[in-house]
Amino acid sequence: MSFLVVIEQRKGVIRNSSVEVWRNVQHLAAISGQRDVAGVIAGDVDRDHIRQRCFGKGTIYTLRQRGLHDYSPQAYTESILHIVDRTGAESVFLANTAMGRDLAPRLAMRMDASLASDCIVGHDEAGLLKAETRMYAGTVSVVIQGLRNRTVYSMAPGIYRPEGPAENAVAVVDEDGISVSESNPVLQKIVYHTGRKDIAESDIVVAGGRGIGGSENFALLESLAAALDGAVGASRSAVDEGWRPHSDQIGQTGKSIAPRLYIACGISGAPQHLAGISGAETVVAVNRDREAPIFKVADYGIVGDIAEVLPDLEQAVLDLQREK
Ligand SMILES: Cc1cc2nc3c(=O)[nH]c(=O)nc-3n(C[C@H](O)[C@H](O)[C@H](O)COP(=O)(O)OP(=O)(O)OC[C@H]3O[C@@H](n4cnc5c(N)ncnc54)[C@H](O)[C@@H]3O)c2cc1C
Structure with a gap:
């Protein structure tokens, strides 16, 4: 065998x-x-x-x-x-x-x-x-x-x-002795350069859900992710709202990811979303509702509004980096 x-x-x-x-x-x-x-x-x-x-x-x-x-x-x-x-x-x-x-x-x-x-x-x-x-x-x-x-x-x-x-x-x-069939070749490959990191390949993912409130507020996540050298993902609700592309979606009908650090922002923690993060090593949740189900799977939880918590988190990351 x-x-x-x-x-x-x-x-x-x-x-x-x-x-x-x-x-x-x-x-x-x-x-x-x-x-x-x-x-x-x-x-x-x-x-x-x-x-x-x-x-x-x-x-x-x-x-x-x-x-x-x-x-x-x-x-x-x-x-x-x-x-x-x-x-x-x-x-x-x-x-x-x-x-x-x-x-x-x-x-x-x-x-x-x-x-x-x-x-x-x-x-x-x-x-x-x-x-x-x-x-x-x-x-x-x-x-x-x-x-x-x-x-x-x-x-x-x-x-x-x-x-x-x-x-x-x-x-x-x-193994160069194998001849490759040209009967159905790829004629053209169109690559869209989004400039974004692939969430499935990134060690750190910061994701946003409906609680982010609009595509413009994803700038907070982009900024935190940049400080951490991570990628930005999204829940299906954020994708359905048109705030993020489907390639960013995490979960049952999106991507399964396995980063070392996953930061869920304004995401409630529905089973379909959690299905995509079971491989994450450390989960941090930021949510203003202390009863949100995401806190049941989170290793660290922050109860608060993303508009206040995320800039503080980013500042803390930058301060730590400066101290090193
Ligand atoms: C067949 C099927 C497949 C699905 N596949 C997927 C999938 O692949 N991925 C996926 O994600 N979902 C999927 N879903 C949808 C899933 O069931 C949930 O509806 C979805 O995950 C909810 O997204 P959300 O957490 O962003 O939004 P919500 O459930 O609306 O949660 C928003 C959260 O944000 C918090 N919040 C609001 N404002 C703020 C603020 N200012 N600061 C902090 N927190 C705030 C709220 O307290 C709330 O917990 C699927 C559903 C079905 C039926």
Whole structure:
């Protein structure tokens, strides 16, 4: 039995969510006595960068062919299936990102495999893999064990955090013998430069909800986030109001995030919102209603108006930085 991790890159940089998956699979492999771990990266990623980001046992295959630098459903599916065949992988793991959500079912169907989506992967007493996934806005937890011999897992972020450098650099093998189908190529890629940090990749996220009161008041959050070198996110209500784009939305129908610090401002803490922050390490809530449900999940709570609390918080951050 062997494990294969599909590692995602953007502009040649391996995504944090994929490093988490790689580390988690290394851990699972060690625990289950599993020996073979392989990875595959589609796109032109520097070898040293791969070795700096991915440690442990195994070989990472790189697919540098033209047509694979940007995600293309058909080309990625076909070329990754070659690596599945080559490694004999029975368990394939991806991060549950936009790409992972699209690619995982395609791979599962072509591999005739079971699919576990947005899950946390562990193992039972016999060492068999099991996947836990949340349903109904995180209120029900379901444990899945694949009925088929092969399973594709798209893993929720925030399960296993990348740590500092470790030993055992992986082997990197260029797999250039695979021809990539050009039958459905990406013709044009339009990138909107928002200048904003991606909330799913940021260590610190400051998010605002309906309690912010208007798009102009998000300047308070932008300013605090800039002081903390973090990103700004939003609840669905703030997005529905048109104050923020959907790409900033956190929660069941938005992004799942796993920052080290999450600051929820004027957000009540509905289950659909909390479904997106279960991986957050430390949660701080700012809300003027001391009964707001967000305080039940917060590590630190500040009862107060965002207009007063946020400038004070920012000043405190700046003072601390000056003292250093
Ligand atoms: C199928 C489905 C999917 C959904 N998916 C998502 C999702 O992905 N993400 C998501 O976020 N929601 C989602 N929702 C919506 C969710 O149920 C809530 O309606 C939403 O999260 C509420 O957003 P909010 O906390 O910003 O607003 P509210 O619930 O209106 O809360 C606003 C909060 O701000 C506080 N406040 C007001 N003024 C101030 C002030 N001046 N200073 C400090 N605090 C103040 C209030 O006390 C209140 O607690 C979904 C709902 C459904 C049915």
